[in-house]
Amino acid sequence: MTIERIHSRSFFRAVFPFLIAFTALFLLIWPTVEGIVSRWFKFDESYSHGLLLLLVSVVLVVRTVKRESPVTGFYPLWLFPFALALLAYGLGDILRLQALREITVVPLLLGILAIFLGWRQVKAFIIPVGVLFFAVPVWDYLSWTLQLITVEINRLLLGFLGIDFKVEGVFVFLIGVGTFEVAHGCSGLRYLLVGQSLAALYGELNFSRLRSRIGLFLIAVVLSLMANWIRVFVIIYMGYETDMETSLIRDHDNFGWWVFAATLVPLFYIGRKLESNTIEKKAVDEGATVATNVQSQRRLWTGVLVVSVLPFVVGAVLPSSAGQIKPSPDAFDFNLDEDRYAPLFGNRLNGWRPQIRNPDLVFTRTMFYREAASGDEGPDQQLFVGVYSYEHQRHRAELVQYWNHIYDRSEWVPDGFFKVKSPSGIPLQGLTLRNLESGQIIHLAYGYYVAGFWETDQLRAKLAQVASFFSSRTDASAVIFGVACDSCDGEAALGELVGNIMPTVVGQVDQYFLQ
Template structure:
């Protein structure tokens, strides 16, 4: 009876370090985990298998715990990679790059385990925990590359069947028949993620050597991509043969999963063959953790210190990072900018020859088309329109940030860039210049724009993102896109744009700085 109580108390103490450390880690990660779970609930996307993978991961983790009985200790060397992962996660928060935060979830979990278990014990958890990585919503970056590969493979296959076709980007034109688009859903990403997951699970349950697991994993990658190539080719070929009347076009999703299921047969046959290989048979099943390994983590006092340090680090990161909470405004507030009224007067328009930037959820906006009064007496003055705009965020948060996929200076489907150049505003503020021509009307406009992020000037998207990190050390949190434009019939667009920038820039920047100062005074 006494022995049973002692063992029960020992098991309870063994779980205690993990409960404390992971409670702290989940507290830091919770906003990111909520975003991941919301993607898993979208069952028509590539990550709808997320909750199932999480359940399998938990089962595999408990399987390892049951078979190997890990004993917690403190292994300070692993604090280094754990802190690096925390730093990367914090950087993703500062830059509002969710993909970087998603990438760090699995390394943070394994890093925390490594601090408490050391390499000899944590290595058995790499595959069970790492399985969830195949449900992290970061794999979309591969989709475009997979689309292009699919196009190239099908271009080769269609050529073998003497089918008359043309390829442009991800579009396959069957001459006289119709057009197929190798869209995001045709990239094969879903099959790739599921195939990788299945091979990892199979390897964890049935294979012992790293070599066998790598072979099976690589095979799953090839077969998943091969299934998608076959699916797309069959659909295009049947569309060609039936003059686009085949039912596979409408039912291409279900057809794809049947093709993928067929590729699982050779995958598991290869897995079975690997199980029976000489290397697998020669490897004895490893038992639980030996005594020296179990107690190499140090004394109970040392373990308590390790628990305290490992649990405090995520809390410190949470405390240091600026808050990203805040509702997105349904309508942006007006940004009051006072330009030289004696020289510039407004026109009744908010665009320049049909163009205007596309900016999502700014907090404050100023958009105005103007004309130059000094040219009004000259007939040529009526053929010129000027444009000034500022899209400003009081602070950047999810769905309301300066550099994001939805924000575009111009729509590439409507406007074609003809020339790029650089300009300098007052006090040397850098500006990127571009000449655009409308793809249908042929109208030409000249633009200059810059990013004003937390007091720093940038013209490059990546550098504007990184400016948020530099701005972490100052008192500002705002970010603005400042744009000027010129449309004129007979003028040097670059020179005229430079004149406009030097005439308006100081007033624009002064208004932005004034708004930031007023907001800080209001908060204090």
């Protein structure tokens, strides 16, 4: 019993410095960690493996501790990269760039380990902790590139079969058959992340040579991408052969995982070959252990104090990024020409409405031209005007965020793109949508109005947030116009609506935020 108490006491003394340092760090980065974990619970997205990867990481860390028996010390040289990571996190907080905050989480964790263990000991923890990077939702920025690569591969494959098709952006139009969108979920990102994670874990458990680990990792990347290319090609081809009646169109997720599982067979076969053909005996690093008398307790606790204070200093100088989320948005009080436009009941346009999360102020109106309605017949055009504004951007209340979409991709598919110009020359992005079930067509024009600047691209709208730190305006708005009609020229009708309404809407938005 006495020996067990001694062991427990020594174990507590060994981990206590880490507990203090990690607690101080998590008090700073908790909103970001919470956002990452919330993505793990979305089981139909690319990061649903995050919870499992966290469990694997914990097991690997415990395994490494038992194997290496690390000795705690203080290595002040590593304070510099740790401080740089804190600075990057603070910059991401100031600019409201969630990706920059998220990308620093794993380096911050490894930074604390390096400060107390030094390079010779911390390098054994790089993979056990680093695998969490494959569950951090910063990989979405690869999605667009992966979508374009997938489209080009399928353009090549479909060309060999003599199929009549054309490609526009991420849309594959099968002439006379239908349209496929290589959307975010078809980029292959989820297969890539899982493949990378498996390759990293296999290398950690079975390889000691860096060359073997890198080789297997690169092979996993290629095979994971190939699985997605094959999946998308088969779905498009079967859609062509069955006149869009194949069940693979709606059940493509399960089919994709079966294809991906098939690619794991050659991956693990190659891994086994590398394992048997390479001398994989771990060399003993004589300098890996540190005598307990090298670092005094006073020096160690000085390091604990410095590491714990740094996150509090960064947190104290940063502006609050939390902010209060309104339970329901306030209403803009806009005045439109009531003699010209009559309201319609509801805030949807043929079942469509944008997906905007946690706005502070909202104005939506569905209406029609009064002079166009005659007799018992209803209006031949339905019009939509929507303004979704944030007084200032903060965590979970940002104009450009993962949950904000112009349309629900499970219900609508784009049929074309065009440009719309306002009377003041401001360009808006034009979009024609078709409902997947009813086949109804609507036409939209939208733009992002950030701190007085207009953008049509989400990335540029995100970067425009920087301007709010150098001006008196902190607002950001999505401005959307829509037209639904059966026999009219939708693009022309949309252009007329923008020309009539946009100056009034923008003027009243400016008046509200500049007062």
